[in-house]
Amino acid sequence: MTKTSTIEDKTKESRRLGAGPASSASIQSDTEPSRDCPLCPRLKDYRDTNRREYPHWFNAPVPAFGPDDARLLIVGLAPGLQGANRTGRPFTGDYAGDLLFGTLIEFGFARGPYEARPDDGLTLLDCRIGNAVRCVPPLNKPLPAEINTCRTFLHATLAEMKNLRAIVMLGRVSHESTVKALGLRAAQAPFAHGAQLQVGEVRLFDSYHCSRYNTNTGRLTSEMFRDVFARVREYLAD
Ligand code: SF4
Numbered sequence: 001m002t003k004t005s006t007i008e009d010k011t012k013e014s015r016r017l018g019a020g021p022a023s024s025a026s027i028q029s030d031t032e033p034s035r036d037c038p039l040c041p042r043l044k045d046y047r048d049t050n051r052r053e054y055p056h057w058f059n060a061p062v063p064a065f066g067p068d069d070a071r072l073l074i075v076g077l078a079p080g081l082q083g084a085n086r087t088g089r090p091f092t093g094d095y096a097g098d099l100l101f102g103t104l105i106e107f108g109f110a111r112g113p114y115e116a117r118p119d120d121g122l123t124l125l126d127c128r129i130g131n132a133v134r135c136v137p138p139l140n141k142p143l144p145a146e147i148n149t150c151r152t153f154l155h156a157t158l159a160e161m162k163n164l165r166a167i168v169m170l171g172r173v174s175h176e177s178t179v180k181a182l183g184l185r186a187a188q189a190p191f192a193h194g195a196q197l198q199v200g201e202v203r204l205f206d207s208y209h210c211s212r213y214n215t216n217t218g219r220l221t222s223e224m225f226r227d228v229f230a231r232v233r234e235y236l237a238d
Contacts, residue, residue: 031153031156031157031159031160032061032063032153032156033061033134033150033153034061035060035061036060037061037134037135039149039150040135040145040146040149040150042137042138042143042146043133043135043136043137043142043146044135046135046136046137046138047059047060047135047136050081050085050136054086057085057086058084058085058086058087058088059085060088060135061134061135061153062079062084062085062088062089062090062131062134062135063088063130063134064090064128064129064130064157065089065090065092065124065128065129065130066124066127066128066129067124067126067128068128068160068161068162069161069162069163070124070126070127070128070161070163070164071126071127071163071164071165071166071236072109072126072127072128072164072165072166072167072168072232072236073127073128073129073130073157073158073161073164073166073167073168074100074127074128074129074130074167074168074170075130075131075132075154075167075168075169075170075174075177075178076090076091076096076129076130076131076132076170076171076174076209077131077132077133077140077142077170077171077173077174077209078131078132078133078134078135078136078137078140078142079131079134079135079136080093080094080096080136080140081136081140082094083096083097084131084136085135085136087116087117087118088118089118090129090130090131091129092116092117092118093116093117094212095211095212095215096209096210096211096212097114097116098114098116099210099215099222099225100129100210101114101122102114103210103222103225103226103229104124104127104229106226106229107226107229107230107232107233108125108233109124109125109126109127109229109233110122110123110124110125110127111123111125126236128157128161130154130157131174132147132150132151132154132173132174132177132178133146133147133150133177134150134153135150142173147173147176147177150177151177151180151181154177154178154181155181158178158181158182164201164202165201165202165203165235165236166202166203166204166205166232166235166236167202167203167204167205168205168207168228168229168232169191169204169205169206169207170207170208170209170210171191171207171208171209171211172191174209175189175191175204175206176191178204179197179199179204182199182202184199189204191206192206193206193207193208193220193224194206194207194224194227194228196231203232203235205228205231205232206228207220207224207225207228208220208224208225210225
């Protein structure tokens with residue numbers, strides 16, 4: 001979906017979210033990047049390589065998943081090579097998706113089977129999932145310039161969610177890009193697992209990313225992750 005958005009529109013949206021106006025550097029007219037988005041040359045080269053090596057994979061910027069009238073947005077880091085970059089749906093097909101979708105089903109933010117396929121019939125309920133960076137980065141590590149560039153599309157995702165009341169930010173990169181998209185400086189809202197911050201009408205919730213590395217090392221347990229979503233559910237019930 002492509003929609004024209006003006007600077008005035010985005011300024012109004014930032015105010016709705018309790019933040020100052022978006023900087024002019026973040027303004028673009030499109031809410032969705034094209035499949036061949038050229039804005040990050042390194043990621044475009046990596047995409048081209050993956051298209052040659054895995055021609056049956058999705059290999060394009062991964063769009064947000066879920067209804068745009070949802071009250072909850074979950075922001076991850078970036079597509080995994082064999083997860084969202086392969087399947088075309090955020091968190092679908094890699095380890096992080098097992099914990100995320102299982103937790104969403106448990107707390108009523110998703111319904112149906114999660115079978116790690118985009119056609120598995122899973123439905124998000126009052127919930128949407130996106131990423132701070134839409135293209136798969138080498139070694140799962142986007143560069144600061146790539147995070148800054150793709151924030152245009154994160155901002156657009158936020159702006160079109162008229163009922164937004166809660167955002168779960170998975171990891172520090174997601175946290176920092178989201179708070180900047182809301183018009184804050186990162187120093188105004190330091191990342192901490194379990195932290196909450198009210199920004200206008202929206203409550204921000206921090207969590208460590210539900211990656212295999214974080215769960216294998218014990219940095220994030222399934223109980224810690226469940227606790228974040230229990231708090232989100234409690235907040236939305238008010
Ligand atoms: S990461 Fe975002 S801005 Fe960069 S090439 Fe992909 S879609 Fe475009």
